[in-house]
Amino acid sequence: MRKARVLVPADVLFTGGAVFTGRDEPLQGHAVAVTGGAISAVVPETEASVWIGPDTRVVDLDGSLLSPGFQDAHVHPVSAGVELLMCNLSDATDAADAVARVQAYADANPDEAWIQGGGWSMDHFPGGAPLRTLLDAVVPDRPVVLMSRDHHSTWANTAAIRAAGIDASTPDPVDGRIEREADGTPAGTFHEGASDLFDHVRPKIGADLAYAGLLRAQDELIALGITGWQDAWVGTGLGGVQDVASVYRRALRDGTLRAHVVGAQWWERSGGLDQVDEMISRRAEFAALDGGRATLGTVKLMVDGVAENQTAAMLTPYRDLHGHDTTNRGLSFIDPERLREIVTKLDAAGFQVHFHALGDRAVREALDAVEAARATNGATDGRHHLAHLQIVEEAEAARFAELDAVANIQALWATHEDQLDELTLPFLQDGAEARQYPFGDLVRHGARLAAGSDWPVSSADPMDAIHIAVTRVAPDREAEPLGGPHQRIDLATAMAAYTSGSAYVNHRDHDTGHIREGYLANLVVLDPDPFTLPADEIHRSTVTSTWIEGELVYSRTS
Structure with missing residues (x-):
């Protein structure tokens, strides 16, 4: 029981709605107090009045849901923003x-x-x-x-x-x-x-345009309730941007970066292991720039391509237009033995590894690399994660929990849509549909989930993705749930993936991703409360306000 007398009134008090704390079902009948940019109390509504002082801003949720701010575990903000400013x-x-x-x-x-x-x-x-x-x-x-x-x-x-x-x-x-x-x-x-x-002839994206792109993207993401993210390509070349790290460095210097960012340094697959030393230096440089608002403790490895152009690495061959097997099983961009060597060295250097692994062979090769690193280095706090996971064998789904690997899901893709139905499924083996984005299997096998959008590849709106994670059917579409109903996950699990799950991947679970006393007041208000809606209407829940460290940074009405 909280003490009845409060010496320091709250700066902001949220009351009148359910509170999703980052896991399980929402709390009912509770208020959340914010003081000095952090959550100072989560108390029953009957005790809330003691936190109100003459300058307290009381936010009446009026039945809306208060949630931890969303964190996107796989996104490309700089290139996304630049594309919004170009063609x-x-x-x-x-x-x-x-x-x-x-x-x-x-x-x-x-x-x-x-x-x-x-x-x-x-x-x-x-x-x-x-x-x-x-x-x-x-x-x-x-x-x-x-x-x-x-x-x-x-x-x-x-x-x-x-x-x-x-x-x-x-x-x-x-x-x-x-x-x-x-x-x-x-x-x-x-x-x-x-x-x-x-690359050798097209104009490069200028520094000012890249910077403007980041700021434009940040506005877009904050309006969707996203208060932190993992940039999945901090390197050169994505969308013509020459140095993504320099864009974040400028934002830190100018004080314009409001979100909390983890940057995944890009691994040049044509390069050698000497990249690790360079990455250590960049990590140290960013650690000295700011109090943790942007870090470079992750490395991104592209294991394979994508299924729709038949470059995703598969265990079985793609088929041709007539349903006959070809000799193509996709591309492993990094030789599996080399991949194990790279991951082992990165893990030993204290880096997290962020894998692009889409086909079932790529998933196996990535997990094999994590296993090799553990065998050599022992258990670490790397929190290595595999993104996309379009096709995952059942045996591989069970390995995530065993290896402390996180399943980084892009749930918006887990539904029947034209690109999947016309360009992918017809060219895969019989039975492949049942293994598409098997979130239900991953959860049943104890895998920890994080969630991201891969924006600008697809919409950055977490509620659109959460809707599909729960239903496996896009809004207003008549279709069977992709992979079967057993691949659905419940709303609390999907919300947790986008909040506490992504905070865990970002090594920010000590102060974000939960509504808990002492945590940063990075919060989002959703209306209607998605937990009160039928599953096929979850997408109607939208962001009415976003708060970062107790400050209102977006309001739908302003």
Whole structure:
């Protein structure tokens, strides 16, 4: 029982709604007091009045839900913000609309030597591969290079292909593929590492544009209730940004970074183990810059590609259009033996490893690497996590808890939609649908969950993703739950993944991710309370306000 007399009144008092503390069902009939940027008490409503002083701001939730602020465990804010400021195709409804948006942008920006941006959807184009001629028809005289929404493919016009010196004789890189016409001429789509063929000629993103992109992205994320995130690519080259770390460094210096950020340093897979020493230096530099608002204690490893362009690493072969097995099982971007060596060294150096692991073979190879690190180094507090997890064998699902590996889920993808149904499932083996994003199996096997969006690959809205995690069906869509009803998770588990689960991955579970006395008042108010809604209406719950360290940083009404 709390003491009845309070010497220091609260700065803010939340009352009149349920309180999700970061796990289990919400508390009913409780109030939350905030003092000096931290949570000073969680008390029964009957005791709340003693926390009210003459300057206390009383927030009547009026039946809304108070939750810890969301944390996105896998997101690309800098490139997402830059794309919003460039040729942005993420809202295009079909191929014709995408082309029209390119033309409108080119017409509005006649002085730009190259048209750059991204956000096009593979399912808008036959075979997921748009043609150069579509762009040539609207921008014939300037190079155009546009990243796909999932950032695993590039769409280019003829002028860009010529400027890069690419032709029918250009071989596919070992980590990518060029879509070709009958005579070998590049058709306009470049997958995975083939996208890098433009890097030596296309203009780089300037420092000011990259900085503006981060600030724009931060505004977008805070409005969705996101108070912290893990940037899944702090390196060079993503979306043309040359040095993501420098963008965060500038934001820290200017005092404009409001969210708490963990940066995953990018592992250049063509480089050697000497990268570890360089990463240690960058980690130490950031540790000295600020009181923990941004850190670089994580390393990102790309184990494979994506299933829709058949570069995700699979245990079984992809099929062709006629249902026959091919010789393609996708790409392991890092040799498995080499991967084990890299992870073991990173783990010994105190780094967390953030794996991109989408296919079932990639998941196995990543878990094998974690197991090898544990065998050599013993148990550490690395909190290594595997992101995406589109296809996971049942035996591998059981290994997460055994190895203290975290399942970093992008739940928005766990539903029937055109890209999955048209570009992926028809080319996988029989029974593969049952293994798509098996969240239910992971939970039953004791895996710890974190959650992220991969924005700008897909929407950054946590409530949209949480809706699908619970239902496995997109709002207003008539479809069977992907993988079967047993792959659903309950609302409290999905909310925990986006709050306390991601805080754990970010090594911020000591002061964020929970509503608990002494924790930072990083909070979000959701209306309607999603716990009061039918499962198929969870998406209606939206953010009305976001608070960081007790300060109102977003209000839907302001």
